[in-house]
Amino acid sequence: MLRGPWRQLWLFFLLLLPGAPEPRGASRPWEGTDEPGSAWAWPGFQRLQEQLRAAGALSKRYWTLFSCQVWPDDCDEDEEAATGPLGWRLPLLGQRYLDLLTTWYCSFKDCCPRGDCRISNNFTETPQPEKALALSFHGWSGTGKNFVARMLVENLYRDGLMSDCVRMFIATFHFPHPKYVDLYKEQLMSQIRETQQLCHQTLFIFDEAEKLHPGLLEVLGPHLERRAPEGHRAESPWTIFLFLSNLRGDIINEVVLKLLKAGWSREEITMEHLEPHLQAEIVETIDNGFGHSRLVKENLIDYFIPFLPLEYRHVRLCARDAFLSQELLYKEETLDEIAQMMVYVPKEEQLFSSQGCKSISQRINYFLS
DSSP: OOOHHHHHHHHHHHHHSOOOOOOTTOOOTTTTOOSTTOGGGOHHHHHHHHHHHHHHHHHHHHHHHHHHHHOGGGOHHHHHHHTSOOSOOOOHHHHHHHHHHHHHHHTTSOOOTTSOTTBOSOGGGSOOOSSOEEEEEEOSTTSSHHHHHHHHHHHHBTTGGGSTTEEEEEHHHHSOOGGGHHHHHHHHHHHHHHHHHHOSEEEEEEETGGGSOHHHHHHHHHHHOSSOOTTTSOSOSEEEEEEEEOTTHHHHHHHHHHHHHTTOOGGGOOHHHHHHHHHHHHHHOSSOHHHHSHHHHTTOOOEEEEOOOOOHHHHHHHHHHHHHHTTOOOOHHHHHHHHHTSOEESTTTOOEESSOHHHHHHHHHHHHO
């Protein structure tokens, strides 16, 4: 025996269900029988008919409102019916039933205003892009490329790097042997295609991009074009390709050092100061396939984003965050001691740390042991 809200919910479902099918050609005995003396013309039965019609309209309204809450993309026509001039308002008890039904449904099925609960952002409200977005992060190891990539993923997708809509490839791990490049190309294209079929907004990360085989870079080209041949362009225009690389991090450091010596503060250095130098140096790189790929030569990468090297004060902040992440107390003197353990370059200025926050965390573990 159903009890409590489940009984109410079951009764509500009965209200929503359409009537039982009638035999073909069957007539309704009350139709066309309004003559005086007819049993179907009895005033009590007529009142019953009106009540049944009102109940039918009410159940239709409940169903319309419920379906619009659960499937907002498919309720355009029903929404007009739901807001039509029927001359009544949803009773409080009916709203309770509606909320109960919606809560019950969403307890085992994702319900989100934008339709896909895996996606956290609202980019679909912006105009449809002409091409997939391609970003290339450059800088020394430990300057925060992976950290920013992870922040981006976690703000775009509910499950972060574990999302069905995200794929991360590490060149030396996923594509280690040049002799298998043909197999790698097939696998890569298959995974991109499957991910785009699963999600209307996808993100692909390529770590150690400077170590990708030229053949793999060429395969990615059609997915980044504005007008690509049929069947090659990314099936979903809401796609981001993110490349992480140490390539020409030394050029970034040189430009930053010159600006600092010229009296600029670090906060005054902008993309306009660094991106042109970075892109030009990447193209001129002889011993690396990334700079000679069509991704760079045909300007298929939208932005080259430089990551500046860490200075002494940043090393102290990394040490502080490492202590806080382990819920450990620290002293300012301890932070200075750890920061002084790092190696700084250039040799004369001793300005930039040659290692990043990962190495600092390892030093702290050694410091505590």
